[in-house]
Amino acid sequence: MSFIVMTGATAGLGAHAVQRLARPGTQVIAGARGGGAPPAGCQVLPLDLASLESVRGFACAVRSQVDGAGIDVLVLNAGAQFSRDDRRSADGFETTFAVNHLAHYLLARLLLSAMADTGRIVLTTSDTHDPSVIPFGPKRLDVGALAHPPRRGSGLRAYAASKLCNLLTARSLSALDEVKDRGISVIAFNPGLTGGTGLLRGQTRVRRALAPAVLPLVGALLGRSHPQFHVGTPERAGEILAELALGTAVLPPGRVYASLVNAELTFPDPSELARDDAVRDLLWRESAAMVGLPA
Numbered sequence: 001m002s003f004i005v006m007t008g009a010t011a012g013l014g015a016h017a018v019q020r021l022a023r024p025g026t027q028v029i030a031g032a033r034g035g036g037a038p039p040a041g042c043q044v045l046p047l048d049l050a051s052l053e054s055v056r057g058f059a060c061a062v063r064s065q066v067d068g069a070g071i072d073v074l075v076l077n078a079g080a081q082f083s084r085d086d087r088r089s090a091d092g093f094e095t096t097f098a099v100n101h102l103a104h105y106l107l108a109r110l111l112l113s114a115m116a117d118t119g120r121i122v123l124t125t126s127d128t129h130d131p132s133v134i135p136f137g138p139k140r141l142d143v144g145a146l147a148h149p150p151r152r153g154s155g156l157r158a159y160a161a162s163k164l165c166n167l168l169t170a171r172s173l174s175a176l177d178e179v180k181d182r183g184i185s186v187i188a189f190n191p192g193l194t195g196g197t198g199l200l201r202g203q204t205r206v207r208r209a210l211a212p213a214v215l216p217l218v219g220a221l222l223g224r225s226h227p228q229f230h231v232g233t234p235e236r237a238g239e240i241l242a243e244l245a246l247g248t249a250v251l252p253p254g255r256v257y258a259s260l261v262n263a264e265l266t267f268p269d270p271s272e273l274a275r276d277d278a279v280r281d282l283l284w285r286e287s288a289a290m291v292g293l294p295a
């Protein structure tokens with residue numbers, strides 16, 4: 001029996017990925033808030049990423065479920081996007097930062113020692129982390145200001161910054177001696193602009209209403225000159241997420257970032273900030289302090 005632990009399996013591209021991950025001989029443990037129908041073939045354990053206590057409880061429940069057998073794949077795919085950055089998590093952090101980054105950072109750290117040797121960790125990031133792709137991508141990282149914004153700001157900026165945090169966390173994890181010694185691979189996956197998912201749920205009513213018309217228009221106008229603006233499907237993004245998780249799609253040696261561009265998997269450099277080791281280490285340290293773990 002192999003074990004896959006996943007967040008974000010209940011909707012969007014993750015729901016398509018999980019259809020390929022839940023196979024005979026594999027137990028998929030999905031962390032979810034509940035409410036909707038549980039993904040077929042999965043065991044669902046309660047998890048609200050907007051609460052660090054819930055993350056700790058989930059990690060504990062996963063450990064007792066796998067009972068020392070080793071987690072083969074950890075897929076950290078859940079994500080949320082809001083119109084503004086004025087929501088707060090149960091622990092008082094800005095919610096986009098808390099859900100997309102801090103909760104997944106804590107989960108990865110709590111489950112790392114329960115990973116099987118040669119296992120895989122996949123974090124879903126986004127090319128919005130890169131200001132050379134999207135103008136609102138972060139040009140600097142102020143972790144304190146992301147966690148506690150000093151003034152009300154844009155939800156899209158908070159989202160893009162949280163996705164930079166996912167990429168930096170993937171780079172930090174892959175640099176750990178424990179990860180290298182045990183042959184665990186770490187991947188930051190950008191599914192690219194993907195239509196038809198629930199990601200815009202937290203956006204304003206106007207943006208939600210316009211998206212089905214605007215997204216294809218953006219794809220048609222910009223997709224040829226800027227392939228990153230090609231609008232992909234959740235089916236294709238889920239398929240590639242599953243391939244990366246199962247190890248049937250493999251990154252070139254030494255690479256961490258895999259990006260779906262125009263329906264094809266590519267391995268570009270992430271943004272300049274994402275490649276900065278000082279920024280990477282700063283995020284690791286400050287996140288550790290926020291969740292009460294040693295750096």
Ligand SMILES: NC(=O)c1ccc[n+]([C@@H]2O[C@H](COP(=O)([O-])OP(=O)(O)OC[C@H]3O[C@@H](n4cnc5c(N)ncnc54)[C@H](OP(=O)(O)O)[C@@H]3O)[C@@H](O)[C@H]2O)c1
Pocket residue numbers: 007008009010011012013014031032033034036047048049050077078079080099124125126127190191192193194195197198199200201
């Ligand atoms: N769509 C795009 O264009 C795009 C582009 C680049 C990257 N991404 C990334 O792809 C990933 C999947 O997004 P998607 O587009 O498939 O969006 P989606 O349809 O909204 O799916 C998001 C998933 O995250 C879960 N989630 C959100 N908040 C949660 C919380 N507090 N606790 C537990 N689970 C929570 C949702 O669970 P519920 O069912 O409970 O809501 C759902 O399963 C995200 O990381 C997103 O940032 C998406």
